[in-house]
Amino acid sequence: MKNLTTTFILFLALAMNSFAQDLKNPLKGNDLIWADTYYPITDTLVFDLPNEGSLVLYYNNEEHSDESLTKVIGPILEKATDFPEFKSLAYRLNENYAGTSLKNVTYDIEANYVPYLESIELTFPVGIDFTGGDFTPTVGLRTHLNLRQFSIGGAISNTVFFPERIDGNVKVNSNWFVDAEFAWEFGNVQKDRRNTIGVGYLLNEGNSQLFSGTTMRAFYNRKLSKNISIQVGVIATENFKTFYPTIGVRFW
Template sequence: MKRYLFASCLAFLCFFQARAQALENQLGNTNQEWLDRDWPITDTLIFDFPNASSLIIYFNNQEFSVTELEEEFEPLLKKATDFPESTTLAYRLGKEFPKTTLSHVKYELEKKYVPYVDSLEMTFPVGLDFTGGDFTPVVGFRAHLNWRNFSMGGSIINTIYFPERIENNIKVNSSWFVNAEFSWEFGNLEGPRRNTFGVGYLINENKSQLFSGTTMQAFYNRKLNKNISIQVGVISTENFKTFYPTVGIRFW
C-alpha cells in the first residue's frame, strides 16, 4: 500500500517534485517560502490505493519519521473508501503552520474520504454542582443525535438540594430541568465532541427552597476525557430576579 522515497541528499529534487504535484494544503507565498527554507522537503511517503490512486506525503525527516507517519496514516487510509479513483493527491507536512500539521492533514482526509454514519448517543450523567453557595448533586438522562462535527439533543437533569434541617427533619428538593443542547468539536474527528452549550427550563411545580417562580439556566460543558467533564453556568429564578452562578463536574 505504501512506497517510501528517501532523498535526503537530493532534497531539491523532492522540492521540485512537490511543486510539480500541486499540494492540497498549499500555504501563502510568504509562509510557503519560510517552510521551504527552514524545513525543506527531504523525504516522500507514497500510499497506493487499489483503485489506482495515490496519496503523497512530503515531509522533513527532522520533524517526522517514516515509522511515525505510517502509524498515523495507515489506520485512517484503510477506512478512506471514498478516495477518488485514478487520482493522486499530495500534502505537505510541517509543524510550524496550522494548515500543514499532521492533525490537520489527517482531519482533512477523514472529513473528505472516510464515510460517516450518523448515530444516536444516550448517556446517564451524574455529578455535583456548587450552586449559589450550596452543593447540589445532579443525575439525569441525555440523548444526542451525532453528525460528523456536531450533535444536537437534550437532557432531563435533576438538581438535588438538601436544605437545613428543621426539627431534625430534612426534605430533599428535586428540581427537574429540561435542557436543549448543542455539542461540537471542529478540527478533530477522532475524539468525543468536547464542547456543549445548553439552555434549560425548570419543569416541576413542587415547592423548592432553592428555586421558585420561573426558573431557567444556561451552561457550558467541556469534556476533559471520554467520561469526565466540567460545567459552568448560571441559573435565573424568582422570575429572573435572582441569579445563581454554578460550577460542577459530570461523570458519563
C-alpha cells in the same frame, strides 16, 4: 542575460504558485516564503490506493520520514473507502503551521474520506453542583445524536435542593431542567466529544424552593475521562434579576 534571468525567476514563481494551488493545504504569502526557506520540501511519499486514487505527501526530512508517516497515515487509508477514484490528492507537511501539521492532515483525511456511522448515545449522568451557596445533587437522562464532527441532543435533569429542616424532617425539593446541548471534539473524528455547551429551562418554576420566576441556565462541560467531567455555568432566576454561578462534577 538579464532577460533570461528575469524569465527564469518568473517561470519559477509561476511553477511554485501552480504547485501551491494543487495542494489541499497550501501555504501563502510570508508563510510560504518562510517554509520554503527554512523547511523546504526534500521528500515525497506516495500512497497508491486500490481504487487507483493516490495520496501524495510533501515534507522535509528533518521533520518526518517515510517510516513515521506510513505508520500514522497507513492505518487511516485502509479505512478511507470514500477516497476519490482515479484522483491524486496532495498535502504539504510543516509542523510550524496548524494547516500543514501532520495532526491536521490526518484529521482532514479521516473526516472526509473515512466513513462514519452516526449513532444515538443515551446516558444517565449523576453528580453534584455548588449552586448559590448550596450543594445540589443532580441526576438526569441525556441523549445525543453523534455525527461525524459533533453531536447534538438534549437532557432532562433534576437539581435536588434540601431546604432547612422543619421539626427535624428532611425534605427534598426537585428542580427539573430541560437542556439543549451541542458537543464537539474537533481534531479527531473517532474521539469522544469532550466539550459540551448547553442552555436549559426550569420546567417546574412554580414548585421550586431554590429558584423563583422564569429560570434558565447556561453551562460548559469538559470531560476529564470517559466517565467523569467538570461542569461550570450560571443560572439566571427571578425573571433574570438574580444570577447564581455553578460548578460541579458529573459521572456517567
